[in-house]
Amino acid sequence: MSPPLLFDRALHRSRLNRAARDYDTAVFLKQRAALDAVDRLESVTRTFARAVELGARTGAFAAALAESPAAAKLHFLAEADLSLPMLAGRSAPRLVLDEERLPFAPASLDLVVSLLALHWTNDLPGALIQIRRALKPDGLFLGAIFGGASLTELRQSLLAAEAELRGGAGPRVSPFADGADAAGLLQRAGFALPVTDVDRVTVRYEHPLRLLQDLRRMGETNVLLDRDRRPLTRPVLARAFQLYQERFGLPDGRVPASFEIVAVTGWAPPSPEVGTDRRRSRQGGAGPVDLSPRQLVAPTFPTLHASRPVPPPEGEGG
């Protein structure tokens, strides 16, 4: 009955462990999502006795919260991550957990925050259901996930380069959801009043290599279980960089990298059981829409087997 596994969680964990040291140099997306989550919290008129952040990494959310009057609304915040090294510098109550197997008692938390960390779960609907169950009635979930248009330039360049040089392309990407799907996912997980909002960010890099470097520092490298066993070779990567620059290059020589941050907000229903049909029917087609991860596939993150960095084609010397 369980869906096939897409991601190797142990590999993801080791990628995060490896990324922990330099994570703060590539933390801008996390910070952006954190500021947005704090904004959402500011507009909520209640307090939260017990909050947990899943995938807290190095504490960007807590840092953003500390700058906001919303900080007074949280009486207790524990920071959780799959990677212990990510939490190493934190002084808040911490724990290591896997979002696929949450260790929280039912109806025990008032607020769960998860920013840009759920896209490597094999069963996203299942993870959302676990979050909803851990929340008390009327508990709040503040989330952010990467949208499907994220890294479209890199994705297209890699696919084209692989097709050109190998006559086929492997999955170098992590599947992901779009804004509309995200609201449906929340609803199916039993959240009431789901709200989603898409924030589109374009980052300019002097070279595609810098983008890959950032992704590695975020720990966002490909952990698809069925990923192409053949590592990305230098020629493929060099050609992908070329195509990236040709197709997407800006007049100033830089290249853009698109990211979509889908903010999701949902409330645990007042009773422990799933919300009312009234809320569902407002969405219109509340029928058996299948929103399994397979259907949401819109590939996102590239693989980075590049433990050995590939120099830019010009080969600027040291």
Add this chain to the structure above:
Amino acid sequence: MTDAPARPHHQPQVDPRLLEVLVCPVTHGPLEYDREAGELISRSARLAYPIRDGVPVMLPEEARELTD
């Protein structure tokens, strides 16, 4: 930080507000806090989850299997 009595290994204590809500991620059964050993014990899963520097590591793959 309060003064802890001299013990062979005294590590930072886990925040009680966190402990109160933790259950075994495998069975969702209750956990026993073994301060001396620095472990959270799940009898139902026969696993002892380690606490490292005051941080509970709630991963079955990191847990010690109970033999008794």
